[in-house]
Every structure is written in structure tokens, then in C-alpha cells.
Amino acid sequence: MTDWQPLWLSFRLAFITTVLLLVISIPLAYWLAYSRRRGKAVIEALISLPMVLPPTVLGFYLLIALSPSHLVFTFTGLVIASLFYSLPFMVNPLLSGFKSLPPALREASYTLGKSGWTTLIKVLLPNIRPSLLTGIVLSFAHTIGEFGVVLMIGGNIPGRTRLASLAIYDEMESMNYAAASKYALILFTFSFSVLLIVHLVNNHFSRPDPLS
Amino acid sequence: MSRFFSILCCYLGLVTGSHTANPPPQEVLVAAAADLKFAMDSLVKAFSAASNDISIKLVCGSSGNFYEQISNDAPFDIFFSADLGYPQKLEQQHKTLAPIVPYGTGQLVLWSKKLDPSKEGMNTLLLSSVTHIAIANPAHAPYGQRAEESLKHYQLYDKVREKLVIGENISQTAQFASTGAADVGIIALSLALSPQLQKEGKYWLIPPATHQPLKQGFVLLQHAKGNEGAKKFAAFIGSARARAILKYFGFGE
Numbered sequence: 001m002t003d004w005q006p007l008w009l010s011f012r013l014a015f016i017t018t019v020l021l022l023v024i025s026i027p028l029a030y031w032l033a034y035s036r037r038r039g040k041a042v043i044e045a046l047i048s049l050p051m052v053l054p055p056t057v058l059g060f061y062l063l064i065a066l067s068p069s070h071l072v073f074t075f076t077g078l079v080i081a082s083l084f085y086s087l088p089f090m091v092n093p094l095l096s097g098f099k100s101l102p103p104a105l106r107e108a109s110y111t112l113g114k115s116g117w118t119t120l121i122k123v124l125l126p127n128i129r130p131s132l133l134t135g136i137v138l139s140f141a142h143t144i145g146e147f148g149v150v151l152m153i154g155g156n157i158p159g160r161t162r163l164a165s166l167a168i169y170d171e172m173e174s175m176n177y178a179a180a181s182k183y184a185l186i187l188f189t190f191s192f193s194v195l196l197i198v199h200l201v202n203n204h205f206s207r208p209d210p211l212s
Numbered sequence: 213m214s215r216f217f218s219i220l221c222c223y224l225g226l227v228t229g230s231h232t233a234n235p236p237p238q239e240v241l242v243a244a245a246a247d248l249k250f251a252m253d254s255l256v257k258a259f260s261a262a263s264n265d266i267s268i269k270l271v272c273g274s275s276g277n278f279y280e281q282i283s284n285d286a287p288f289d290i291f292f293s294a295d296l297g298y299p300q301k302l303e304q305q306h307k308t309l310a311p312i313v314p315y316g317t318g319q320l321v322l323w324s325k326k327l328d329p330s331k332e333g334m335n336t337l338l339l340s341s342v343t344h345i346a347i348a349n350p351a352h353a354p355y356g357q358r359a360e361e362s363l364k365h366y367q368l369y370d371k372v373r374e375k376l377v378i379g380e381n382i383s384q385t386a387q388f389a390s391t392g393a394a395d396v397g398i399i400a401l402s403l404a405l406s407p408q409l410q411k412e413g414k415y416w417l418i419p420p421a422t423h424q425p426l427k428q429g430f431v432l433l434q435h436a437k438g439n440e441g442a443k444k445f446a447a448f449i450g451s452a453r454a455r456a457i458l459k460y461f462g463f464g465e
Contacts, residue, residue, distance in 0.1 A: 067284060070285065072286075073281075073286050155271070155281060155286055155287075157269065157271060157287070158269045158270070159269060170272075173246075173381075173383040173387050174249055174272075174383060175386070175387055175408045175409075
């Protein structure tokens with residue numbers, strides 16, 4: 001009997017994180033793409049940091065930051081941690097999407113009298129659909145795979161913070177290799193399917209236009 | 213745009229759904245030293261058969277780690293420690309709800325998948341076929357500290373130092389040994405007596421006089437205030453049935 005709860009927790013965390021990241025990252029990527037501020041490189045480096053930092057470093061700082069508010073060992077704490085952990089996986093695709101749009105598109109919209117907001121919603125975002133999809137899918141998948149950070153601030157509590165990645169580790173430690181390999185296979189299949197979809201979609205959208 | 217709104221509605225549904233799915237009132241969160249893994253599974257099964265409205269959630273790990281977490285107000289109700297020192301420190305910090313209850317003494321064994329440790333005893337570790345020896349992390353796992361003490365007692369510590377591989381807790385240490393990744397492991401008797409390890413290899417009891425005793429005990433924590441289920445489980449550990457289970461897994465008095 002597989003215990004589905006860790007998988008359900010992982011999916012729920014990934015879903016909530018992805019939706020929140022979408023809301024946070026669209027304005028952030030928009031600002032990074034189109035503003036003329038000088039300190040942009042610093043912000044871009046900070047955003048990309050979680051991709052490069054060892055998860056234990058992120059976990060360590062989050063532990064210190066979240067302890068006073070008693071968010072450690074809670075699902076909410078994990079959501080906050082995942083927002084940092086997966087931020088670059090949403091912002092960077094969106095940013096490269098915005099940057100790859102011809103400036104004429106945006107300017108044409110302005111000359112037709114549309115506001116910045118309308119331009120964003122009706123012109124820019126629909127034109128970066130592949131980047132949106134990539135960002136959503138990668139953030140989701142990356143959050144499913146979170147281990148180091150969760151290990152440090154989660155407490156491995158069943159039903160609250162024992163994600164699938166931790167459950168595998170637990171089952172291995174208890175020498176339940178059958179259960180561990182079941183979880184591992186499910187996550188492996190999921191991650192592979194997700195990446196397959198991303199590549200198929202991107203290949204479809206980057207087909208050379210026969211009319212150009 | 214409409215896609216965005218439908219996603220937002222799903223999200224709101226999930227979030228409100230999660231608020232109504234609060235844990236049932238009688239939930240007990242137990243932090244147990246890793247050597248109790250199999251004994252605890254039996255204890256929880258025996259307890260739940262009698263009182264199935266109380267849900268015991270078990271987290272296993274090293275006693276030192278749990279001490280750190282509980283000192284920082286981790287939401288555990290009961291703490292089973294492989295070393296009385298940790299609950300005693302928590303008592304001094306006023307994190308406990310009731311007096312510490314000892315439940316037995318742990319014992320250390322040499323365990324190996326391929327070799328028979330009873331032939332050479334501790335000198336098994338000096339064999340050339342033994343390249344990796346697994347012990348628990350002495351920094352925060354009581355069994356690791358005692359393993360180090362025994363090695364130093366037999367004056368083997370410096371000789372086998374480079375062969376040592378460190379498990380995060382005694383469970384992971386046993387797992388290293390059970391797959392054969394480590395040729396020999398210094399693990400808990402309670403784990404060696406588990407069904408998984410019994411059929412995989414052989415063990416040899418390390419004389420208890422060669423290390424500090426592993427006096428183990430459990431304690432109710434502040435988080436369990438008002439939690440009747442936790443108090444019932446704590447009372448159950450003192451029952452004859454529970455004592456028999458603990459004895460079966462080698463936790464002598």
C-alpha cells in the first residue's frame with residue numbers, strides 16, 4: 001500500500017508555489033526587461049542565486065529568518081522557502097521571453113492608445129506563451145524536487161512537511177527499498193514527462209515560419 | 213486572461229480546502245530516536261488497535277537533532293531519546309510537561325552482511341577485507357558517541373579512523389551496512405533484531421562495559437498540553453504489552 005500523502009503534499013506545494021510565483025514574477029520580469037535602472041544586474045544576480053547556491057545555504061538562512069515567526073516546521077514555511085527556491089525558474093524564462101519580443105510590438109500598442117497594463121495583458125503575455133509555459137512547468141517540477149531546503153526547515157512531519165522527496169529518503173533509511181523505489185519511479189516518470197512536454201511545445205513554437 | 217482567472221479559482225479552492233482539512237483533534241506527533249524505528253512501529257500498531265480514534269504520527273531521527281528542534285519549539289508532543297541527557301536538558305529549559313520516563317537501555321552491536329563478526333569480535337574491524345565501517349554521527353547521535361567510546365576502549369579508533377563512514381543517524385548507519393556499502397556497521401541491537409536485518413546478516417554484541425550506558429527515556433513536551441491522546445500513548449508505554457515489545461527489540465532494563 002503506497003502512502004499517497006507525501007506525493008499529494010509535494011503536488012500541492014508545487015501548485016501553490018507556481019501560482020504565487022506567476023503573480024510575483026510577471027511584474028518583476030517586466031520591470032527587469034523594460035526599465036532603465038542601473039542596478040538591474042544586481043537584482044538579476046540575486047534572483048538567479050537560488051539556482052546556484054547549495055540548498056543547505058538557503059535552508060540555513062531561511063531557518064534563521066523564519067524561526068522567530070514560528071513558520072519553521074509548517075507547510076506555510078515550506079511555501080515561503082519554495083518561493084525563493086524556484087523564483088529563478090519562473091523569472092528567467094519570462095525575462096528572456098520579454099527581451100526577445102521586438103520593441104516595435106510594444107510601441108505599436110502604445111501608439112494605438114493602449115495603456116501599459118492593457119499592452120502587457122493583451123499584447124506581450126500572449127506573445128510569450130512558450131516562455132510562460134516553460135516558466136510554469138519548470139517552477140512546478142523544480143519545487144517537486146526540493147529536498148535540501150525542506151530537510152532543513154521542514155521537520156519531516158507526516159501530513160504537513162513530509163514531501164515525496166523526503167519520503168523516499170525516509171523509506172531508504174528504514175530499508176523499505178520497495179516503497180522507496182515506488183516513489184522514485186513516480187517522480188522520475190513525472191519529471192521526464194514534464195520535460196518532454198516543455199521540449200515538444202518549444203519545438204512546435206520555434207518551427208521556422210514557412211511564410212517568412 | 214480567462215486562463216489566469218481559472219487558475220486563480222483553483223488556487224483559492226485548494227487553499228480554502230486546506231483550511232478545512234485541519235488535523236483531527238486527537239493527533240499525536242512523536243519524535244523517536246532512530247533506533248526505535250521498528251519497535252515504535254509495533255508499539256503504534258498495538259496502541260492503535262485498542263484506541264483507533266487517536267492518530268500517532270511518527271518522525272524518526274537522531275536524538276541530538278530532535279533536541280535542537282524541540283529547543284526551538286518544534287511541534288512535537290512526545291520525545292523518545294536514545295540518551296537521557298537530551299530530555300534532561302529540555303527539562304532544564306522548561307520545555308517538558310511531565311517527568312522523564314526511562315524505558316530501557318540500548319545496546320551496541322557489530323553487524324555485517326558478508327562477514328560473521330562473532331568470529332573475531334572487535335578485531336573484525338582490522339581485517340583487510342573491511343574497507344568501510346559505518347557508525348552514526350558522534351556529534352548528535354548517541355549510538356555514534358558510544359561507538360567511538362568502544363573503539364577507543366579497544367584502542368582501535370586511530371587504526372580504523374580512515375575506514376569510518378558517518379551515518380546521519382543510527383538508521384542510516386544500519387542502511388549503509390545492510391546494502392553492503394559498508395562492510396561492517398556499529399549499529400543498535402534493536403535494529404539488528406528487526407526482520408529486515410535478521411535475514412540479511414549477522415551481529416555480535418559489543419560488551420556494554422566498553423562504553424557509557426545508553427539509558428533511554430521519553431518525555432511529554434509542552435506542545436502536548438491538553439492533548440489527551442498524547443497522555444494516553446505515554447501511559448501505554450508503561451503497560452506490560454509495551455514493555456514486552458521493547459524487551460523483544462533488545463531494550464533491556
